[in-house]
Amino acid sequence: MxxxxxxxxxxxxxxxxxxxxxxxxxxxxxxxxxRLKQLAAAADREVSVVVLEKGSEPG
Ligand SMILES: Cc1cc2nc3c(=O)[nH]c(=O)nc-3n(C[C@H](O)[C@H](O)[C@H](O)COP(=O)(O)OP(=O)(O)OC[C@H]3O[C@@H](n4cnc5c(N)ncnc54)[C@H](O)[C@@H]3O)c2cc1C
Incomplete structure (x- = not known):
């Protein structure tokens, strides 16, 4: 198609x-x-982060 x-x-x-x-x-x-979210929070900044995982569960 x-x-x-x-x-x-x-x-x-x-x-x-x-x-x-x-x-x-x-x-x-x-x-x-x-860590990125921690650093952003410490700097009073908003950072959107996404984690993509091909497996059925993270970790
Ligand atoms: C059999 C075995 C036993 C182990 N036992 C121990 C232990 O007892 N203690 C210890 O400290 N360490 C242990 N280790 C080592 C530990 O697993 C690694 O050091 C650690 O997992 C490395 O982390 P990582 O985030 O770099 O990679 P990974 O854990 O390999 O994570 C990478 C992730 O990325 C995902 N991924 C890959 N390509 C894509 C893609 N294109 N799109 C989306 N997702 C994707 C994978 O599915 C995976 O979930 C062991 C390793 C093995 C193989």
Whole structure:
């Protein structure tokens, strides 16, 4: 099925914007997400962070 046909049948894909996208919810990814939010909070800044995990559960 072509991209055009998919678009006509299902409509445009939903999308969401984030400041930081972390791929992988292992210890490194989770620690990065937590530390970024800690640093943002300490600086009184708002940072949106998302962690993408291909597995069925994080960690
Ligand atoms: C058999 C085994 C036993 C171990 N036992 C111990 C132990 O007892 N104690 C200890 O301290 N350490 C142990 N380790 C080591 C520990 O697991 C690693 O050091 C640690 O998991 C590394 O963390 P990481 O976040 O770098 O990578 P990972 O834990 O590998 O996390 C990476 C994550 O990214 C995800 N991912 C990858 N590609 C994509 C993609 N394209 N899209 C979305 N998600 C993606 C993966 O599914 C995974 O969840 C063990 C390792 C193994 C293999």
């Amino acid at each position: 072509s991209a055009q046909a998919l678009l006509e049948q299902y409509g445009p894909r939903e999308s969401m914007d984030y400041d930081v996208v972390i791929v992988g919810a292992g210890p490194a990814g989770l620690a990065t997400a937590i």
